[in-house]
Structure formats: C-alpha cells, structure tokens
Amino acid sequence: MTPRLSPSIVAARLDDAPALLAMQKLAFEPEARACQEWEIPPLRETVEDVREHIRTATVLKAVDGDSLLGAIRGIVTGDSCLIRVLVVAPEAQGRGLGTRLLRAIEDAHPQVGCFDLTTNMIMAGNVRFYLRHGYELVEQVQHSEKIRLAFMRKIARR
Numbered sequence: 414m415t416p417r418l419s420p421s422i423v424a425a426r427l428d429d430a431p432a433l434l435a436m437q438k439l440a441f442e443p444e445a446r447a448c449q450e451w452e453i454p455p456l457r458e459t460v461e462d463v464r465e466h467i468r469t470a471t472v473l474k475a476v477d478g479d480s481l482l483g484a485i486r487g488i489v490t491g492d493s494c495l496i497r498v499l500v501v502a503p504e505a506q507g508r509g510l511g512t513r514l515l516r517a518i519e520d521a522h523p524q525v526g527c528f529d530l531t532t533n534m535i536m537a538g539n540v541r542f543y544l545r546h547g548y549e550l551v552e553q554v555q556h557s558e559k560i561r562l563a564f565m566r567k568i569a570r571r
C-alpha cells in the first residue's frame with residue numbers, strides 16, 4: 414500500500430509563486446486534455462496572479478523538506494470563503510494530501526458561514542472528493558461544449 418504523506422502545511426511566501434504556478438500547470442494538464450481546452454483558469458494564471466493571491470488572500474502550501482507537494486487558496490468575500498486552485502503534485506496524489514489541504518484552509522477560516530468552490534465535472538473524481546468532504550452540489554452550468562461546471566458549497570460548522 415502507498416504510505417500516506419505527512420508534509421507540513423504552512424503559509425506560502427511571495428517567492429513561492431513560480432513553483433506554485435509550475436506545479437499547478439502540471440497537475441491541471443489532465444483536465445485540459447480531458448476537455449480539450451487549454452485556456453482553463455489554472456493554466457492561464459501568471460506568476461503575478463499567484464503573487465497577488467499570496468498578498469491578499471490565504472495561500473497554504475504543503476512541503477516535505479525542499480519538495481513542494483501541494484497548495485490551496487482561500488479568498489474571503491463577506492460571509493463566504495471561496496476555495497481556489499486546490500492542487501496536489503501529480504506524484505503525491507491519492508495519498509490523503511488533498512484532504513489535509515482542504516481541512517487546513519477550512520480551519521484557517523473559522524469566521525465564515527460557508528465555503529464555495531467551482532469544479533469541472535469532466536473530472537468525476539473531483540466532485541466525488543468534495544462530496545465526501547461535506548460539500549453539496551448547488552448548481553451545474555454548461556460553460557462550453559465540453560465543460561460542465563459544478564458549483565459546490567459547504568456550510569461551516571460554527
């Protein structure tokens with residue numbers, strides 16, 4: 414059995430932006446391939462976009478020594494925290510790290526009433542992942558011929 418990972422989850426720094434972007438571009442490639450659309454938001458972002466979120470939102474990274482293994486962002490608007498760009502490095506996927514990052518960003522926002530996110534339904538494992546972690550499917554939108562978006566929400570326990 415593949416061992417579970419136990420890296421540290423800490424706040425990202427501005428100089429992490431290039432490595433975070435490189436990891437997300439690699440990890441979201443299968444999604445782009447599945448829907449034959451290379452202009453999806455995680456692939457369009459620039460290093461400056463990532464820096465901007467590190468400056469203005471909560472960006473957490475998972476690290477094991479010098480290795481960057483995952484990241485997640487939380488952007489608060491009013492009573493809601495928007496979860497964006499949850500990513501686990503391809504070689505570390507399926508070993509519990511995505512679950513840990515999701516919990517960490519929720520725990521970092523004890524003041525909000527709910528957590529919102531959007532995911533591409535072509536990646537069936539993603540919807541299953543969020544359902545398992547207490548998110549509900551609140552709306553589905555056919556964004557383009559191949560992209561059907563799922564809007565998901567979890568009411569925070571307070």
Ligand SMILES: CC(C)(COP(=O)(O)OP(=O)(O)OC[C@H]1O[C@@H](n2cnc3c(N)ncnc32)[C@H](O)[C@@H]1OP(=O)(O)O)[C@@H](O)C(=O)NCCC(=O)NCCS
Pocket residue numbers: 440441444498499500501502505506507508509510511512513531532533536538539541542
């Ligand atoms: C989706 C993702 C964050 C999950 O993180 P993870 O560490 O692999 O997930 P965990 O080990 O905590 O949980 C495993 C569950 O995640 C889901 N999952 C989604 N994509 C997966 C992948 N490529 N490999 C393994 N599990 C995946 C499945 O539901 C899986 O459960 P299952 O084995 O019963 O099907 C990660 O696979 C990833 O970074 N994927 C690419 C980027 C992405 O799609 N991010 C989400 C955007 S909304």
